[in-house]
Each structure stands twice: as C-alpha cells, then as structure tokens.
Amino acid sequence: MIFQLQEIFGGVFPDKLIQRINQVATQRAFPADTIIVDIGQKIEHIPLLLDGAIKVMREDENGHEMLLYHVEKGSTCTMTLQCCIGQAKSEIRAQAETDTLLMMVPSHHMEEWMSQYPAWQHFILNNYQQRFNELLHTIDSIAFHQLDQRLIELLQKKALLQNSNIILVTHQDLATELHSSRVVISRLLKKLENQKVLKLMRNSIEILDM
DNA sequence: TCATTAACACGGG
C-alpha cells in the first residue's frame, strides 16, 4: 500500500476503493517544470495528486501561454476527466509547478467507479465544481484586475504552493503565466521591491509583506 | 497612456 494514498485520500474514499486504486493505478513522480500532459495528447489516465502541485496552461495559435489554474494535492484535473469521457485529446498543458507525486488511474475505470462508489462520484463532482470556481476566479482576475494586482495574486499563490516565502521563479515565467511580457513584469517587480513588498534575486523572489 | 518588441549592457554562476 502506498502510504500517501491512504494519507491523502483515506478520508475521502472507502478502504475498498483505496485498495482498488492501489491495484490498478501507477505511481509516478515528476520533477518541477516537467510537462505531464501536453496539448493534443491523448488522455489515458486520471491523475490523483498525492503531493505537489500542477499548473494548467492554455496556449494560443502563436504559441503564447496563459495560466488557467493550479491543481493541488488531494485533487484531480477535471479537464482531464472531460477528455476521458469523450475520448478526446487534451485542450490544455499540465506542467509540474513543484516536484509532484501522482497516481495515474487508467481512464476506463471511470464509468464503473462512478456507479459503484458514491464517494468517487462525489469526488469527481466536487472537483468539477472546484475547477470551475478557480476558472471563474481567473476570469475575474483577467477581466477586472490590473496586471500589478494579478502579479501579486500569482506570487501569493506560488508562495503557498511552494510552501515558502522565497519563490523559485524567473520574470519570464511570471510573464508567460500572466500572458504578459518580461519588460512589464520586471518593471512591476522593481516597483514592488522599492515598496519593500518583496526582494528580488536571481531566479527567486522573496515575499516580505503582502 | 501604457503594453509589446527588439536590442543592449551588466554580472553572477
């Protein structure tokens, strides 16, 4: 039995389902920044996050990216689920935000588990709702907030996900995720540093007071 | 007015 599976999902799934997952799923570890699923790729597994975080990115026709939302431990990526059911290809790119550990459940188990395990059904529906809410939050952010505020929100989120006030990230990474340019991000970060909100270092940013 | 793009210098690893 994989320790984290019981630890993270023991409160959500009955023992019988935990054992089923343990039987059929493959455990996989991805170092930070690894692309786990890319756009256009066929989806054959449902990922259950045991540890770490995944960022879900969208890409436009010019190859410019944009962060949609993060998936944290104890959750799954619902865009993946949608693709599983329809046997479609991925509309998004899933990339490891931090070092990530997950269980890959072959997608053909979905249908059976949905009817057999009420806890699984609740888990999936709750995840849909969570993902949808996060997406709404992102849309609000794009539509109603200025870039400087979106940058602060992203830094706070990253501090949370990396569980540290020192965030390992480059200005270019931030620009890409916010669908902006590095010049602008560097300028905003410099402004925030002058306001003593954060401290800039090469490849990392320390949050001082937000 | 403010964002993007390109270009360049600086410097730390």
Add this chain to the structure above:
DNA sequence: CCCGTGTTAATGA
C-alpha cells in the same frame, strides 16, 4: 560563456 535581469527606444493599440 550563458542566461536572467534592468533599461531604453521605437512602435502600436
């Protein structure tokens, strides 16, 4: 040297 960073000038929305 390589690459992330800080800045500026030109251009566009």
